Amino acid sequence: NEKENLFQKEREQLLELLNDKGIKFENIFIYIIARLNEDAKSIQRYKEEIKGLQEKLKNYLDTNVYEIRDKNYEIMVDKLHDEQIRVHSLLTEKEKIINDKNIKIENLESQLQSWADEATNWVVVADKHTKLITNHNILKKNYEELKFKYIMDMKYIQTNKNEKVKELMRKFS
Known part of the structure; x- marks a missing residue:
């Protein structure tokens, strides 16, 4: 029972190791699991197979590290391209808003000029x-x-006149 628990723990560790690296060795796993199920008592052999599998995994990762880096690089380039498209669309949208506001400002300046002329x-x-x-x-x-x-x-x-009339009246009176 203790050996089976140890077997289960090592099996889970190997599964986690493979899942963390994102590599699928389903066929190898199926083969190993089938052999382990047939011969559960041979834990030493299981450990050796796991070490061999770890060695194969290490060799695989060593040989494919550049391929994985290339994939990661492609993913990063795709993400950067998507971000560039998003930023470009935002800039285009902002530029449109700025142009609309500039047109409104020009219209207001024209209106103000006509009002200034009218005020003059x-x-x-x-x-x-x-x-x-x-x-x-x-x-x-x-x-x-x-x-x-x-x-x-x-x-x-x-x-x-009155005085002259009076004078004339005196003269003729």
Whole structure:
């Protein structure tokens, strides 16, 4: 029973070793497991087969290490390419957003320029209006002065007429 537990532990360790390396030796495993099931009492032979299998695995890994590195390199290149595509699409999207905002800014600048032109026109109109009001006030003041002068002149004339009439009346009376 103790030997069977030891057998199970070593078997699981070997399975983990193979799974960690990502290599499948299903046929070799099936062969070894079949032989171990037939001859469970021969643990020493099992250990030797495991050592042989470990040696084969080591040799396989040593000979295929560059192939594995190449596969890892290809995987990394594929991932980098996918990331490059993702970043490029994000940049394209951001560039589109920036272009849209630039168009909006140009439209707003154009609108502001037209408003500035209109405001300039209104300033010119307001300036003319102010001049008209000033001229109107000057004319009104001049009118009032002339009106006052006319009234005063009329009173003076009236007074002179009255005096001349009185004088004439004295002369002829």
